[in-house]
Amino acid sequence: MEILLKVRKTLDHHARETTRALRGHLWDLRRTPADRPIFIVGCSRAGTTLVYKTFSESREIGSLQRETHDYWSALHPPEERGWQSHALDRALASETDRVAVTRYFHAQTGRNRWVDKNNQNGLCIPYLDALFPDATFVFVKRDPGDNLNSLIEGWMRPDEFATWSAHLPMPVAVDGQYRQWCFFLAEGWRALAQASLEEVCAFQYRALNESVLDAREGIPRARWVELAYESILQDPVQAFRAAFEACGLVFDAAIERHCGEVLGRPYNAFSPIGANKWRDGPHRKRIERMLPTLADLAGRLGYAHAP
Numbered sequence: 538m539e540i541l542l543k544v545r546k547t548l549d550h551h552a553r554e555t556t557r558a559l560r561g562h563l564w565d566l567r568r569t570p571a572d573r574p575i576f577i578v579g580c581s582r583a584g585t586t587l588v589y590k591t592f593s594e595s596r597e598i599g600s601l602q603r604e605t606h607d608y609w610s611a612l613h614p615p616e617e618r619g620w621q622s623h624a625l626d627r628a629l630a631s632e633t634d635r636v637a638v639t640r641y642f643h644a645q646t647g648r649n650r651w652v653d654k655n656n657q658n659g660l661c662i663p664y665l666d667a668l669f670p671d672a673t674f675v676f677v678k679r680d681p682g683d684n685l686n687s688l689i690e691g692w693m694r695p696d697e698f699a700t701w702s703a704h705l706p707m708p709v710a711v712d713g714q715y716r717q718w719c720f721f722l723a724e725g726w727r728a729l730a731q732a733s734l735e736e737v738c739a740f741q742y743r744a745l746n747e748s749v750l751d752a753r754e755g756i757p758r759a760r761w762v763e764l765a766y767e768s769i770l771q772d773p774v775q776a777f778r779a780a781f782e783a784c785g786l787v788f789d790a791a792i793e794r795h796c797g798e799v800l801g802r803p804y805n806a807f808s809p810i811g812a813n814k815w816r817d818g819p820h821r822k823r824i825e826r827m828l829p830t831l832a833d834l835a836g837r838l839g840y841a842h843a844p
């Protein structure tokens with residue numbers, strides 16, 4: 538029985554690869570442009586995976602059902618820019634990139650409209666907008682306290698969140714013990730390579746969210762959707778209904794059922810889903826030290842004050 542299962546898995550794998558190859562060849566003949574792709578952007582540990590997985594339930598769009606940071610980094614490796622940042626600006630967008638990305642997602646999903654998400658996309662909105670001028674950006678935001686709490690927890694899991702950072706050009710000793718940089722690089726990260734863990738997480742929270750907010754100024758309102766993580770906790774059906782409709786997607790009965798149950802099936806969560814978890818957690822003192830430094834950003838994000 539075990540041998541039969543292995544054979545079945547091997548055959549399924551080759552069938553999928555053959556299908557993708559055929560889609561790619563068909564795309565080469567037709568060269569159909571991407572149609573209003575959707576990019577989920579936001580700070581790591583803000584709830585972007587939950588939003589991405591929910592959008593992936595739509596039958597109207599394609600999804601790889603996984604993060605794509607390896608693919609995008611291969612297009613423009615950060616080492617070619619001196620490991621300064623994962624950010625990509627508008628000037629790096631090219632017709633070659635547009636063709637490659639469109640072909641890739643079509644071959645992988647069989648669709649011309651698709652949804653994508655990875656940790657670094659929030660630093661690359663000008664680039665993505667230049668590639669796909671009809672793209673919609675769904676910005677997922679989360680209050681500083683809970684987001685910092687989850688970032689701190691994530692840094693304690695380098696095998697999951699630092700798989701890309703083995704070849705950084707300088708040693709890392711965050712908190713004196715974390716020697717692999719997690720999540721993403723933002724401009725100025727070198728100055729924090731030996732900083733406390735809470736300082737690094739506050740730096741990443743600010744860098745990513747400020748990048749998104751600054752980029753928002755250049756995106757037409759019709760192509761920009763904002764989704765607060767707290768609104769999902771309060772009423773996931775209504776929050777996702779509004780987001781789907783803003784993206785021109787049908788919010789059908791199957792999607793509604795999924796959203797009604799989504800808080801009971803956390804995606805990559807470290808603990809049960811909830812708000813203000815940081816207040817009763819082991820990192821409260823660290824977070825309280827950093828919240829005043831983020832109060833201005835919290836206001837820009839629509840939070841009256843740092844919780």
